[in-house]
Amino acid sequence: MPTKRIEIVQDILNVNDQIAEETNALLHTKHIFSMNIMASPGAGKTSVILRTLQELSPLVRCAVLEGDTAPVTIDAEKVSGIGIPAIQINSGGDCHLNANLVRKGIQSLDLDALDLILVENIGNLICPASWKLGTDMNVVIASIPEGDDKPYKYPNIYRGIQALVLNKIDLKPYVDFNIQYFKDGIAALNPGVEFFEVSAKTGEGITAWAEWLRKKIHDLR
Amino acid sequence: MHELAVTEEILHKAEEIALQEHALRVTDIYLQIGKLSGIIDESVQFYWNALCEDTICAQANLHFEAVPALIDCKDCGNQYELDHDLIPCPACSSMNLKIAGGEEFILKSIEVEK
Numbered sequence: 001m002p003t004k005r006i007e008i009v010q011d012i013l014n015v016n017d018q019i020a021e022e023t024n025a026l027l028h029t030k031h032i033f034s035m036n037i038m039a040s041p042g043a044g045k046t047s048v049i050l051r052t053l054q055e056l057s058p059l060v061r062c063a064v065l066e067g068d069t070a071p072v073t074i075d076a077e078k079v080s081g082i083g084i085p086a087i088q089i090n091s092g093g094d095c096h097l098n099a100n101l102v103r104k105g106i107q108s109l110d111l112d113a114l115d116l117i118l119v120e121n122i123g124n125l126i127c128p129a130s131w132k133l134g135t136d137m138n139v140v141i142a143s144i145p146e147g148d149d150k151p152y153k154y155p156n157i158y159r160g161i162q163a164l165v166l167n168k169i170d171l172k173p174y175v176d177f178n179i180q181y182f183k184d185g186i187a188a189l190n191p192g193v194e195f196f197e198v199s200a201k202t203g204e205g206i207t208a209w210a211e212w213l214r215k216k217i218h219d220l221r
Numbered sequence: 222m223h224e225l226a227v228t229e230e231i232l233h234k235a236e237e238i239a240l241q242e243h244a245l246r247v248t249d250i251y252l253q254i255g256k257l258s259g260i261i262d263e264s265v266q267f268y269w270n271a272l273c274e275d276t277i278c279a280q281a282n283l284h285f286e287a288v289p290a291l292i293d294c295k296d297c298g299n300q301y302e303l304d305h306d307l308i309p310c311p312a313c314s315s316m317n318l319k320i321a322g323g324e325e326f327i328l329k330s331i332e333v334e335k
Contacts, residue, residue, distance in 0.1 A: 003248060006238055007330045012230050095223055126259055127223040152307050156259050159320070188307060188316040 016131055019099035023106065023134025027117065033217040034117040036097075036133045038157060039141040040150075041123030044167040046075045047200035048141050049118055053084050055210035056116065060217055065089050065105040065119045067097040075120065085109060096127035099134050116217055129156040137161075137216065143168040148178045151185030158186050163194040165209060170199040224264035227326065231265075232272050235331050239277045244333030247281040251330045255323040256290040256303070281331075290323030 011017075027034050039045045046066075053062050063085040066076040071090045079086035089105045091097055102119060109117070119135055121128040138161045142150060145168060151158050158164070164186060166179075179197075186193060194212065198205035231250065239247050254260050262285040273279050290303040294310035295317045301310065303323070309316050 001245065001334045003332055003334050004242065004244075005330055005332045006242060008234070008238065008328050009330070010234065010328050012227050012234075012326050012328055015230060094226065098226065130223065130259055155307050156257060156324075184316050185307065188309075188318045189320075191317070 013130060013132075016099045019103055020132035020134035023099060023103050024136065027106070027111070027134070027136075028220070030111040030114070031221050032111060032114050032117055033220045034119065034135040034137070035213075036119045036121055036128075036135040036138045037141060038121045038125070038128045038138065038161075039123060039143075040125045040146055043123070043141045043143040043146060044200050045120050045123065045141050046078055048165060048167055048198065048206075049120060050078060050082065051198075051200045051203060051206045052118070052210050052213065053079070053082060055206055056214060057082075057084060060115045060214065061113055062116045062118065063087070063109050063114050065102060065117065067091060067101070067120055067122050069093055069095070069122055091122055094127075095122055095124050096131050097121050097133060098131045102133045102135075115221070116213075125150065125154040125157045129160065136220070137163065139163045139165060141165045141167050142182075144171045144175050144177045148182040149185075151182060151189060155185075155189050158189045158193075161190060161193060163196065163212070165196045165198055167198055167200055169197045169204060170202050224260055225268045227260060228265050228268040228272055231328055232269070232276065232278060234328055235278050235281070236276060238331055239333055242333050242335065244277065244335055246334050247278040247331055248334055249282050249284060249332040250278070250328070251284045251286065251332075253286045253288050253325060253327040253329050255288040255325040257320065257323040258326045260326050262287075286329070288323055288325055291321040293319045293321045295319055 064079045065087050067089045069091050076086040076088040087105045087108045089101050140161050196209040235247050293300050296315035297313040299312040
């Protein structure tokens with residue numbers, strides 16, 4: 001039987017990337033700035049998000065897409081508890097959000113009444129790195145108790161980000177965390193990335209981070 | 222970890238091309254996996270075995286070509302290959318580095334029987 005070799009050379013993640021681009025274009029027509037927030041479980045994604053929203057809202061009209069692997073609404077309830085629209089996205093056990101899930105989530109939002117959408121990705125330092133969501137920006141929230149070696153162990157996640165938020169700096173006195181070593185690792189992977197030190201617990205550093213974000217939102221409008 | 226999703230994508234693409242080509246079956250699928258892509262070929266193979274059943278790709282063999290992780294030193298211009306850990310430039314110890322290759326995951330070609 002005759003056989004035929006067909007050359008393809010296609011990036012497998014291309015389908016996802018296409019949807020991501022469509023989402024980004026849609027959000028831009030509505031002048032909405034969007035951010036994909038990635039972190040390991042327990043880094044304080046939701047706590048940093050809540051602090052950030054309190055800083056920005058109501059002048060900046062915000063919404064949050066809450067990604068979770070299971071249909072639990074703990075995080076979404078925290079966000080809606082402070083009066084911010086929150087949509088729960090259940091990844092059905094998957095270790096990351098993808099562009100399609102985000103597109104579906106966005107359909108439940110009133111895009112004419114928003115300036116900012118934060119997407120809280122699944123707590124994981126590996127998989128979310130490979131999946132574009134269509135946001136303007138990717139951010140990693142790291143935290144002091146995770147240890148300073150994370151950029152060396154999970155390099156992919158730090159590569160495509162525009163900002164790194166180091167949370168729980170109130171714990172610095174109790175943990176051997178070498179900030180310079182941590183920063184060197186990130187600089188090697190992603191030179192010039194914005195770096196913020198914050199504590200979602202005490203509020204330290206949140207204003208500087210929120211101001212930077214406010215400027216990004218403003219630049220888009 | 223997320224190989225299920227990418228494997229589904231490979232199958233979907235291979236089925237699409239087989240249909241276009243009016244193929245009887247897909248015999249071989251050639252993939253390139255960068256060492257920094259985070260994708261493990263054993264996992265792709267594991268999901269593939271489950272997914273390809275009862276499809277036009279049921280007997281297709283997967284071929285994996287590993288693409289090395291290449292790093293360019295931005296200080297001295299040295300290019301080197303990473304094994305596992307991110308290490309400073311072996312020539313000048315700089316950490317001012319740029320990734321030059323190894324992030325790709327590409328469906329390169331397929332072979333079909335007609």
